[in-house]
Amino acid sequence: MLNLDKVIEHLTKFLELKIQIYELKIKSQMVDIISNFAILGLIVSFGMFLLLFLSLALGFYLNMVLHSPFMGFLCVSLIYLAICIILLVFKGRIIKNRLFQAFFSDTLSSDNDGE
Numbered sequence: 001m002l003n004l005d006k007v008i009e010h011l012t013k014f015l016e017l018k019i020q021i022y023e024l025k026i027k028s029q030m031v032d033i034i035s036n037f038a039i040l041g042l043i044v045s046f047g048m049f050l051l052l053f054l055s056l057a058l059g060f061y062l063n064m065v066l067h068s069p070f071m072g073f074l075c076v077s078l079i080y081l082a083i084c085i086i087l088l089v090f091k092g093r094i095i096k097n098r099l100f101q102a103f104f105s106d107t108l109s110s111d112n113d114g115e
Contacts, residue, residue: 055080 055076062072087094 059073059076062075063069064072066072066075
């Protein structure tokens with residue numbers, strides 16, 4: 001009878017430890033996800049500042065070259081307008097296909113390996 005009690009006691013401790021291990025794994029994955037989002041947010045923020053200041057620099061430079069107080073900024077705006085139009089026209093082919101390939105590349109490569 002004592003052996004059965006010890007077995008049950010060890011089994012419950014084992015299960016408790018397994019649950020703790022899974023909780024720690026989940027917490028670790030959550031920390032990884034949150035830190036990746038934080039880093040991505042910082043990269044996007046600094047990228048936007050970089051784009052802003054480079055656009056201002058290009059606008060001021062084109063103002064000097066074109067001898068106009070506003071034509072440089074108009075040229076920079078037209079560049080952004082052209083980029084927006086290109087993205088709108090090719091949004092399916094550029095963005096959707098690349099995202100599809102990025103998310104399903106593992107699946108596609110394993111399917112091709114099996115053939």
